[in-house]
Amino acid sequence: MARVPSHLILRNGVYNYRRRVPADLRSNPVFRGRDTFQVSLGVRTLVEARQQVALRKLDELFHVEHPATDEAAERTALTPALLAHIAKSAFERSMTATQRDRLSDPDDVRQEKDEWAAQQVSALNDPIGGLNTREHLRRELAPVLQIEAEAKAREFGLSADETNLNRIAGALFDAEVGAIGARVDFASGKAVPTMPAFAHASPSGSAIPLRKEAHWTFKKLAQAAMRQHPKGDSWEHKVTTVAKLFDDYVGAVPIYKIDRRKVRDFMNDIQFMPDRMAMRFPDLSLKDAIKANDARETPYRSISPNTARDGYFSIIRWVFNHALELEAIATNPCTGIRISGATKAKGKRTRNPFTVAELNAFFRLPLFTGCLSEQRPNTPGKYTFDDHRKWAPLVLLFSGARPSEVAQLAVADIKSDGPHPYISILTEYDPEDPEDERDFVVSHKTENARRNIPIHPQLIDLGFLSYVQRRKDAGDERLFPGWKLSGDGRKLYSSASWIRSLNEKQIPAITMRRPKPTLYSFRHTWKTQMAICGVPTQYQNQILGHAQSGMDEHYLGRMDIEHTYKAISRVSFDKLDLDHLKSS
Structure with missing residues (x-):
């Protein structure tokens, strides 16, 4: 039971070859995009599987020629240092791969492999039978070692004579x-x-990586990763x-010199990073911004452990991981690092809709019933709003739209001429979506997001x-003109400051429960209420801009506005009182 390469997997007792296809190779007819x-x-055996990989030349399908560096081109002799590098x-x-397999294997499989390994180590260290055990294991692996040795000889430009191949195989x-x-x-x-x-056999005490990518800085590696795995403008800005x-x-050291300690030190400091550091401490380094924040009479709060994990550590x-794909490093220095205080993984957060009592309390705030002035919206008075501060929460509650979608609406997007009025939505995602956490950027319009609510x-x-x-x-082109065009060229109309004010001031005034709902919870509330009132899931998905599930994605067409209107018209909130908000 030799080590199983990461691209060999068992399916019902039969070995499969599974590997990610780099973007620049997907045009190969073999991969079909x-x-x-x-x-x-x-x-069914590992030895046969590795032989099949070699006979079918499967690894060669993924081979990309890289121009050799001068350093690599000069190394045509199989020196002890090069042998040590190959072995290391x-x-x-x-x-x-072993560590990954141990974490993913079922307990019984992991225990069986661990016991086998312990037996092999014991047998190899046996002063009497150790040589026989070693020779038996080498004979078992000989066909595969020979093929891998030939590949290494090609990789380093070495002569593929019998002596070299035997030394590499060893x-x-x-x-x-x-x-x-x-x-x-x-x-x-x-x-x-x-x-x-063997890892210490080179004259300098450690083998210097030969691949040119190992000498890249992290910034250059990140740029290469984004080119190889594009995910959109917002993701690239974040990376x-x-x-x-x-x-x-x-x-800015070479990536092969970045070890786990450097990553751990960075993440330890990141957890003290002031919230919105780039805005509050422009041009300061992380450490300097932390010091400047600590020197304030009232320091800004630090980012949350979840933000540290999902917004920084996950990107690093x-x-x-891209460096591993390039074989520029042998192990990911992030392996084994845990972010203290971070809770549930991204994408698995508990949904947190408003209760009816909280909705009644929210829409009874001075913001809706009458406040002192525009500058004092939280103090009771006779001043009333007739802009996004009143209407955006109501639109969010009764449509399930994302806040960024509402922020971009034009007056012309409200279609009221026909028997079934609707809102035309063309945007893709929202910066306040807890499942997304991307900045609000110019979005690429998708089929799911293009919808009529x-x-x-x-x-x-x-x-x-x-x-x-x-x-x-009034001659306004936009539905909520109070939200201005951002000075950032990547952004459209931003509602971020208004959202932050509601989340930090108004919502805490109407509920003490934890975790608190947020403005985005209106979307969860509408989804929940549609389910309670019996709206079919397919209608819910279309109204919310979600992809259909299962075979519906392939066979289900778009429902027209007449049918979606009938579906949502049955949705009501029992005991929700909004009569005081009716326009005179």
């Missing part, structure tokens, strides 16, 4: 034996296994910001269409 390639090898790289890849075999020992170390509770002696912050922190880990009868009864007419009469 897919981002993942998987094929059954039709064998193979061992570290095996160690990473180094690779030493790495396999080291990986077996690493499994035993992991099973005993060691976080970092004992490094075999670029984190990469610059991290590079400034560690000193993602970028280093029927205007609920109660919203019409409250006078929403009259408000729309007032905007038309």
Whole structure:
């Protein structure tokens, strides 16, 4: 039971070859444009599986020629230092794969493999039978080691004569034996296994990475990762910001010199990073911004552990995973690091809709019933609003739209001429979405987001269409002109400051429960109420701009506005009192 490469997986006892396809290789007819390639090898043993991979030349499908650096081109002799580098790289890849397998394997499978490894280590260390055990294991792996040795010879421009191939195969075999020992170390509770002696055979005490990518800075690596795995402008802005912050922190050193300690130190300081640091402490480094914040009489609060994990650590880990794909590093320095205080993983947050009692309390705030003045919206008085402060929460509650979608609405997007008035939505996502956490950027319009939301009868009864007419009469192009165009070229109309004010001032005034709902909870509230009132899931998905699930995604067409209007007109909130908000 030798080490299983990460691209070999078992399915019902049969080995499959599964590997991610880089973007620049997906045009190959073999991959048919897919981002993942998987094929059954039709064998049940590891040795046969590795032989099948070699015979079918599957690894060669993923081989991309890289121009050799001058340093690599000069290394045409199989020196002890190069042998040590080959063995160390193979061992570290095996160690990473072993650790990953131990975390993902079922308990019984992990225990069986651990026991086998312990037996092998014991047998290999036996002063009497150890040599026989080693020779037996090497004969078992010989066909695969030979093929891998030939690949290494090609990679480093070495002569593929029998002597060189035997020496390389010996180094690779030493790495396999080291990986077996690493499994035993992991099973005993060691976080970092004992490094075999071959890793210290170079004259300088450590093998310098030969791949040119290993000498990139983290910022350059991040740029390469974004080119290889594009995810949109907002994601690239986020990665670029984190990469610059991290590079400034560690000193822009080559990535192969960035170890777990550097990443851990950075994350320890990130958890003291002032909220909205770029705005409040422009041009200051992370450490200087923390010091400046501490010097304030009332320091700004630090970012949350979840933000540290999801907004910073996850990006650093993602970028280093790209370095692993390039084989520029042997292990991800983020492995084993945990962010103290961070709770549930991103995408699994508990939904937090408003209760009816909270809605009644919210819409009875001075903001809606009458306040002292525009500058004092939280003090009771006779001043009333007729803009986004009154109507945006009502639109959110009775449509389930995202705040950014509402912020961008034009007066012309409210279609009231036909028998079923509706809102035309063309945007894609929202910056306040807790499942997204991206900045509000110019969005690419998608089929799911392009939708028509029927205007609920109660919203019409409250006078929403009259408000729309007032905007038309005033010559306004936008439904809520109070939200200004952002000075940031990436952004459209931003409602962020208004959202923050509601979340931090108005909502805490109407509920003490934890976690508190937020403005985005209107979307969850509408989704919940549609379900309570029996609106079919397919209608819910179309109204909210979600993808349909299962086979509905392939076979279900768009429902027209007549049917979606009938679906939402049955939705009502029992005991919700909004009569005081009706326009005169």
